[in-house]
Amino acid sequence: MRFDGTENYIATPDLKVAVNAAITLERPLLIKGEPGTGKTVLAEEIARALNAPLLTWHIKSTTKAAQGLYEYDAVSRLRDSQLGDPRVSDIKNYIRQGKLWQAFASETRPVLLIDEIDKADIEFPNDLLLELDRMEFFVYETGETIKARQRPIVVITSNNEKELPDAFLRRCFFHFIKFPDRETMEDIVAVHFPNIKKRLVAEALALFFEIRDVPGLKKKPSTSELLDWLKLLLSEEIGPELLMERDPKKLIPPLHGALLKNEQDVHLFERLAFMNRRERG
Numbered sequence: 001m002r003f004d005g006t007e008n009y010i011a012t013p014d015l016k017v018a019v020n021a022a023i024t025l026e027r028p029l030l031i032k033g034e035p036g037t038g039k040t041v042l043a044e045e046i047a048r049a050l051n052a053p054l055l056t057w058h059i060k061s062t063t064k065a066a067q068g069l070y071e072y073d074a075v076s077r078l079r080d081s082q083l084g085d086p087r088v089s090d091i092k093n094y095i096r097q098g099k100l101w102q103a104f105a106s107e108t109r110p111v112l113l114i115d116e117i118d119k120a121d122i123e124f125p126n127d128l129l130l131e132l133d134r135m136e137f138f139v140y141e142t143g144e145t146i147k148a149r150q151r152p153i154v155v156i157t158s159n160n161e162k163e164l165p166d167a168f169l170r171r172c173f174f175h176f177i178k179f180p181d182r183e184t185m186e187d188i189v190a191v192h193f194p195n196i197k198k199r200l201v202a203e204a205l206a207l208f209f210e211i212r213d214v215p216g217l218k219k220k221p222s223t224s225e226l227l228d229w230l231k232l233l234l235s236e237e238i239g240p241e242l243l244m245e246r247d248p249k250k251l252i253p254p255l256h257g258a259l260l261k262n263e264q265d266v267h268l269f270e271r272l273a274f275m276n277r278r279e280r281g
Contacts (some may be wrong), residue, residue: 001050001109007039009045010180011188018175019046025173028114028132028154033157033177036222042177043155044112050152053110057099059119065127068080068098068114069137070148104148112152118161119157125168133171141222180223182209192227196234204230207253211260216268221259229258 003019005011011019019042022029031039035038042222047054057068077094080087087093105111131137156172160163180188189201194262196218208229221229232238233253242254247249252269253259260266 003046003049006045006049008048008191010044010184011042012178012184013054015042015177017176018173022173023153026151027173028156029089029169030156030164030169030172030174031160031177032158034179034220034222037177038223039157039177039180040113042220043111043157046153046155047111050109050111050153053106053108054113055099055103055106055110055152056113056115058115059117059124061119061121063120063124064148065120065131066098068100068128069131070098070101070139071096071140095139095141100137101146103152104135104146106149106152109150110152112154112155114156114157117156118158118164122162122165127167129167131169136242137233152239160169166265170212171244174251185226189227189230193230193234195238196230200233200243201230203232203240209241210244210258211253214268215274216266218264219230219261223262229253229255232258 001023003011003023004016019029031042033039042056043056046052058267061087072091073094073096077088077091101110101192102112120145132154135151136145138145185205185208186201189196189205204226208221208226211217233243238254256266256269260269
């Protein structure tokens with residue numbers, strides 16, 4: 001069971017090594033990197049490449065670790081008991097399986113994605129230590145122990161919003177997805193737009209990396225935003241000539257809303273354009 005990338009996902013050699021090391025060690029794979037660098041998509045492509053079912057647990061600020069195991073709906077059971085519903089005789093009717101339970105119960109080895117773990121409370125990762133180590137947990141309402149039929153491939157993503165506990169980090173295989181260099185980015189673009197003209201790609205990438213290098217930029221455009229921008233350029237039939245202009249009065253690129261995602265960065269480009277006009281005037 002090895003991951004070598006897919007036709008839809010360009011995986012660098014070090015990323016392939018990280019994925020396969022985590023699979024071999026049976027450790028969760030902790031993936032960090034800039035937003036938009038393909039952390040979430042990686043889990044989807046691992047599942048596709050290995051022909052494995054994918055279970056996704058999207059983490060929010062209010063998510064509790066216990067929700068990944070199961071939730072007991074005591075309110076519904078009380079209501080049904082008042083209505084004389086015969087289902088109340090079996091408490092299992094009111095227990096909803098969480099994503100970890102579903103992964104443990106899967107007949108084939110699944111990929112379990114715990115997405116954006118750093119959004120949750122700081123205690124969230126520690127609350128999962130025992131379950132991820134032993135691959136089992138206890139259901140207090142029924143008195144049963146749920147054990148994994150086979151160890152799932154666990155992929156955990158983080159945007160570095162919070163530091164993760166050392167005890168949790170020790171149990172993971174870690175990999176940081178570096179922002180793609182120009183050559184890798186060309187390969188990524190070719191996967192998504194196989195018929196795109198090379199000249200347009202060359203000019204778009206030149207402008208894209210220039211934007212990322214602008215000092216003071218609050219949010220650098222990501223890979224996913226580049227792909228959105230290219231899609232718009234193609235849709236609006238904007239050619240490489242327009243991207244080549246580099247008119248100081250038009251420093252903001254065409255359809256910049258796909259690349260610049262806040263007013264501070266738009267104003268930054270407007271100020272740069274104003275400064276360039278003054279220098280040239």
